[in-house]
Amino acid sequence: MEKRSEKARALVESRGFGVLATLSKRLPGYPFASVMPYACDSKGQPIFLLSRLAVHTKNLLENPRASLLVYEPAAETDPLGAARLNLMGEVTQIEPGGSSQARALYLQKHPDAEPWLNFGDFGLYQMRVDDVYYIGGFGEMGWVSKNDYLAESNA
Numbered sequence: 001m002e003k004r005s006e007k008a009r010a011l012v013e014s015r016g017f018g019v020l021a022t023l024s025k026r027l028p029g030y031p032f033a034s035v036m037p038y039a040c041d042s043k044g045q046p047i048f049l050l051s052r053l054a055v056h057t058k059n060l061l062e063n064p065r066a067s068l069l070v071y072e073p074a075a076e077t078d079p080l081g082a083a084r085l086n087l088m089g090e091v092t093q094i095e096p097g098g099s100s101q102a103r104a105l106y107l108q109k110h111p112d113a114e115p116w117l118n119f120g121d122f123g124l125y126q127m128r129v130d131d132v133y134y135i136g137g138f139g140e141m142g143w144v145s146k147n148d149y150l151a152e153s154n155a
Contacts, residue, residue, distance in 0.1 A: 005144045005149050008134040009149060011083055011085060018069050019035055019036065019068070020036035020067075023059055023065060038068070039106040039108065039109035046127045047105055047124060049106055049123075049124055050124075066090070066127065069084065069085070070087070071084035082137060084134075085135065090128050091127045102124045106124060
């Protein structure tokens with residue numbers, strides 16, 4: 001039987017977008033959610049391509065804490081029965097010198113994003129996963145330790 005950490009990693013790596021919730025700069029304390037494409041590094045940590053002009057990026061620059069909701073396609077018709085999870089952590093910009101691997105991973109998942117990578121206001125950011133909450137459907141839910149999640153091999 002698959003462990004919850006395996007299922008969580010497999011779900012995150014099988015998808016390419018989720019809902020990124022940041023903490024609002026405009027209305028402090030309130031969440032601000034955006035549909036967000038992502039790719040994963042070898043530890044299952046999301047990589048985002050963000051514009052500095054976007055509200056979610058401005059929020060992250062003010063406070064890097066965020067949550068990424070990822071869900072199975074079946075959630076659109078059976079939201080309570082489908083698997084979903086929340087990754088929680090801090091999202092920070094990847095320094096340009098260290099972004100070649102992140103760039104390659106992002107383009108592998110989202111090849112149509114290449115033109116955006118060359119725009120001056122866009123940059124690669126990464127979530128450092130601090131905690132994971134996984135729901136596999138009815139009756140299957142719980143926290144997944146950061147260490148267990150990060151230790152799973154690529155799905």
